Amino acid sequence: MKRRYYIFTICLLASFFCYSQQNEIQIKAVLDTTKETLKIQQEIIFYNTSDTVLNKIYLHNWVNSYRDRKTPLSKRLIKDFKKDLYFAKEKELGSSTIVSLSVNFETATFNELKEQPDIIEILLDKPLLPKKEVKIAATYIVKIPNARFTKYGKTKNGYHLRYWYLTPAIYKNGWQLMSNLNLDDLHEKNSNFKIEIDLPKEYVLESNLYQYKNHKETKKNYYLVGKNKTDIILSINKEAKLKSYKTDRINVYSDIIPNDLNKKISTSILNRELHFIEKYLGKYPHLEIYIDKVTQSKNPIYGLNQLPDFISPFSENFKWEITMFKALTKRYLENTILINKRKDYWIIDAIQNYLMIEYIETYYPEIKLLGKASKIWPLKTFNFSKLKFNDKYPFVYQFTARKFLDQALNTSADSLSNFNRKIISKYKAGLGFRFLKGYLGDSILNNTIKEFYQKNNLKITDSNQFQKLLASKTTKKLDWFFNDYIKTNKKIDHTITTVLSEKDSFAVTVKNKRNSTTPVAIYALKEDEIIHKKWVSNIDSTKVIKFKKDNYDTFVLNYENLYPELNTLNNWKKIDKKILNKPLKLSFLKDVSSPKYNQLFYQPNIDYNFYNGLILGLQIHNKPFIKRNFDFNIAPYYATKSNTVIGQFAVNYNQFFEKTKIYKTTYGLVGGTSDYAPNLSYKSLTPYVNVIFKRKSLRDATSEFLTAKLIHIDKEVAPNILKTERDNYSILSLSYNYSNPDIIKEFRYKISTEFAKNFSKAALDLRFRSLTSTDTQLDFRFFAGVFFNNNTTDDYFSFGLDRSNDYLFELNYLGRSESTGFFSQQFVITEGGFKSILPVRFANQFMASNNSSIGLWKWVEFYNDVAFLKNKNSPIYFAYENGIRFNFVHEIFEIYFPLYSNNGWEVAQERYPQKIRFSISSDVKSIYNFFRRGLF
Known part of the structure; x- marks a missing residue:
């Protein structure tokens, strides 16, 4: 068996010789399942492929991004309202401890970057000249993090490892350094890999490399080999999860397994998908492609994968097919086109989503966005039931663009909102290629995509290369696309202002309503059938387009939704003039x-x-x-x-x-x-x-x-x-x-003034909520209100200690005038914010109060309030209280149990249930804002 391995390895290593100046990585690792660690010895042959003399080399050490709450990853997750890593127990954290590190067999000086502990800087004793190499040797221990943070690490039944080893950074116009931000976008050069890893005998290893295993008495010894590879993923479990599909071109390994399809049909579908991708891109340079469910789940087809099976309007076969097609195109591109996906992601997104659109139009042109639900009454009566599957791209883009929440496609991925990064920017990029297809013709665009892929296969490249290649294939100007469309969030919006009937033609006036000058597609229709179509350029203000008279009844802009527009409702103009168009x-x-x-x-x-x-x-x-x-x-x-x-x-x-x-x-x-x-x-x-x-x-x-x-x-x-x-x-x-609304330190305040005939006043409402290092919640609120003048005769407009009179009728009281009974116990935290009803309830001069609470256990808190109230002709009244707060959903559903106040021990007094207060909100907007945190 060893002989077979040596022959296998020698053949592969011999093939590496063909790739001069190729980085090489050799790893020997031992998995310790009791300590959740990998003990690693790694050698890196690093080639300086640049024309610059290098005095430093950088290694990405992304496992170290899990080591504490101060790393860029932890801070990023907090901004996404995810606090698991921030409050993780030490045994759940991950880290990389460097035992030794040498360069060309000499101990090297190295350090972590100050604000980026997941990047190692190595100082070279001797400069590394262009076209020369160095050998870096490192011994280190990887503490495997819990997978619940990013889905990579220790899982319930094993390990799913990604970005687990040291990776040389790329030098191209400077060092391309990036910390782990849970974007799955590490920019790495393709390398030749040789990995040897020992596992306990009960575990099975699966990966995206060729592998050979050797059984020993107490362990399994795996040998993994691959050339021109990036992003080595290891799946280690007690039983194999991957299924192999042997297509005409390559072997597909995946744990995304269809429920009802047999292997023959599944393989046939994958075969069709790979033929389709190859038609647009060219031949895949590897013999296998690895698609793991974990990585795919972080890049789903939104609207398709989110619904549970029992209400999904799509068949399981269709869901699996489209899911696999998206995953295949992503892996196909990212494994071979080596682009900085943090800075230049749009080109990969454009190709991938364009292929998605083309695939649906080729094989499922009639499928609706709602699937089979589009035929169910009453859904079938709605316009959205008539939308085709590909109509989601312009529709969802327009949803965001109309709110002016979209971002330019050259925005760094770590600066995109989550909604833009996961959906909108991808959709806009794909629509951009469909725009180019319509304007230039599909042969020009498709040929450019294919040539770009083949010329840059397994090479470090960027979107500028695509731009130059496309420009060389057409005489039409493309500045509007690569400048306005890619580099800005300028909106496209044209309208037809008039249609004039002339002797032998129709004169259609098109107006550009925005500041983006792009080509426009204009259609002449008869009963929704396209009779004639024109592309018109350079409409910076208005332009008249002539159509020879024919049997038309309507002129429409962008009838086929070939490009995203801010407003498509003003694109239609009927020839017959009516009062209402x-x-x-x-x-x-x-x-x-x-x-x-x-x-x-x-x-x-x-x-x-x-x-x-x-x-x-x-x-x-x-x-x-x-x-x-x-x-x-x-x-x-x-x-x-x-x-x-x-x-x-x-x-x-x-x-x-x-x-x-x-x-x-x-x-x-x-x-x-x-x-x-x-x-x-x-x-x-x-x-x-x-x-x-x-x-x-x-x-x-x-x-x-x-x-x-x-x-x-x-x-x-x-x-x-x-x-x-x-x-x-x-x-x-x-x-x-x-x-x-930071999840760790939330801070809000409101300054308000009111002016009326008989009074004027001002108020400050300041709120601060913090989570301690032990995940204990501290909640503070300070309120201060003062009357500038007050000529009122009662307390209707006064500051309320325990309940505002709500004379502006803005609070969600179910029984706003009740002084006794259940509805009088409803509590809205305004003004004084007290829960107990005290002898002095209002202030007609000034009020200052402080409401605070501290978490005891989960949603159980202890609250304590103090206040100073001043009324005319009365001394200052000092109010105090405390009690137990059940904070089920912050400021949406809470219950308060008073304990002690100016009234004495509340719990010992009669009719205590009537003293309990509750806070409940039926404000849909507040509830929506609470649960959408971190999305927009």
């Missing part, structure tokens, strides 16, 4: 906007409060899935308990800014009527302006905004009661809000 259509709930109709949506609503009872009604609005700048909704309701008609309305206009520090300004008018007490209603009318400032970056979760609003309240009073200043009033409210 598009008829009105009522649609249920929400839907995708239809370019053929002006849509209004209606949806049933249900709500509840103590005075109106169950509230049933209908909301009419103009908000499709992708919102417009102008929106409105009208919601009439019937209240079953009060037997009255109530309702609300809102009109908003959003103005976005691209070149200022202001992100968005919203101008709005809201109003409504509801009951605030038994058989007593109120009416409100509020014009407002909301100015939202831009974040430093889309990776930054902070927010800040200014709000100005004028609230008009008119309250109904009981019979024989005269209206007073507290029943009909207007208040000008100005506020500034700042929020940093």
Whole structure:
């Protein structure tokens, strides 16, 4: 058996000779499952392939990124609202301890970079000249991290190892250094590998290298060999997980195994996929391709892989086929095109997503975005059920672009928001290639992609090479693509302003509504059938395009969605002039906007409060899935308990800014009527302006905004009661809000002022929440409010210690006027923030309070509050209390049990259950914002 191994190794090593100046890596490792370590001896033959004399060499040591909470990886995960690594136990952490390191058999001086402990700097005693080599030898111990942090490391049943060994950094126009940020994008040169690893005998090793194993009495000895390889992944388990599929071209090894397909059919599908990829790219240089489920799960097909099987609208066969196609194209490209995926990822994303689009159009052109669910009533009545699978690309891009949350494709991957990195940038890149295909012709684009792949196969390259190659194949200008489309987030938006009938032609005027000058596809249709199509360039303002008269009824821009646009609803123009270019259509709930109709949506609503009872009604609005700048909704309701008609309305206009520090300004008018007490209603009318400032970056979760609003309240009073200043009033409210929802140190504050006829006041609400090194939560809140003047005659507008009067009608009280009973126990943390009801409940001069709590166990906390209240003609009142807080979902669902306060021992007093307070929010926006943290 040893003889077979030696022959096998000698043949492979002999083939390495063909690759001059190729890095070589040899590793001997022993797995210790009791200590969760790999003891490694590694040799690296490093070639200086640059024209620069090198005095240093850098090694990527990504295992060390798991060693503590100060590494770039830990900080990155915190920004993504993942605290597992930050609070991990020592035994779960990973590290790499260098025992010795030498260069050309001489002990070398080395150190970790100060802010990047996962990068090693080696100082060379002798400069490394161009085209020369050095031999680096390292002995080190790898402590394997728990896989729950990034899915790589110690798993429940074994080990899934990626980025586990020392890798030389690439020198190209400077050192290409990068820390592990859970982006799976290590930039490494292809190398020749020879790995020998000893495992306990009960374990099986699977990898993306050729392998040979030798059984011994107490262990298994594996020999792994490969040439021109990168990214060596080891799967070590007590039983084999990979299945082998032998296709016409290569062997596919994967643990993504279909449920219902037999191996023959699975192999046939993989064979078709590989033939398709080879048609567009060229021959794969290796004999095998390795697709592991862990890595694939971090790059899923969104919308396809997220639904559980029992409600998935797609067959298991289709899901597996498309999942494997995406994984195949990713591995096919990343294993052979050696691009810096952190700085230049867009070219790989563009090719991969373009191939995805082409594959679907070739084999599944009629499949819908909703799959078989598109045929189910009532879904089949919606426009989104008519969307084809590939329509998701422009639709999802437009969803983000309309909010101006997309980013340029040359933005470094570590600066992209998670939503852009995982979805939007990939979609935009793929759509960009479809744009080029339509504009240049598929032969030019496809030939360029194939030539680019073949010329750069197993070479370090970049997107500039693709740009030069494409430019050499066409006389058409491409500046608009490689400058505006790739390097900016400028939006494309054209519209047809007029269609004039002339003697023998139609004159169609197209207007460019944005600052991006790109080609435009214009179509002449007859009953939705394409009769004629033109590509038009250089529309920087307006341009008239002539069409010879024919049997047309409509002109449309971008009819086939060949490129992403900010707004596609203004692309249609009928030849027959009508008062309404598009008829009105009522649609249920929400839907995708239809370019053929002006849509209004209606949806049933249900709500509840103590005075109106169950509230049933209908909301009419103009908000499709992708919102417009102008929106409105009208919601009439019937209240079953009060037997009255109530309702609300809102009109908003959003103005976005691209070149200022202001992100968005919203101008709005809201109003409504509801009951605030038994058989007593109120009416409100509020014009407002909301100015939202831009974040430093889309990776930054902070927010800040200014709000100005004028609230008009008119309250109904009981019979024989005269209206007073507290029943009909207007208040000008100005506020500034700042929020940093960091998962470790959350900080928020609000500064507000109010001006009314009989009073004016200001307040500061400051909140700080922190997690200690032992994952104990500390929660602090400080409130201070003062009246500048106060000529009111009661406490209706005063600061509330335990419950705000909510005279602006902004808080989500179920029974806002209740002083006894269950609904009076609802708690909203405003103003004083006290839970106990004390003898002095209001302050008409000033109030200062501090609310704090400390975690005891999971969601159980101990709270302690103190406050100072000042009323006219009264001394300062000192308030205090403490108790137990059940913080199930922060500020959404909480319960408070008072213990001790100015009242004495609360638990020993009568009717204690009535002293318990609860906080519950039905505000859908707050709940959504809580769970979407880290996504946008």
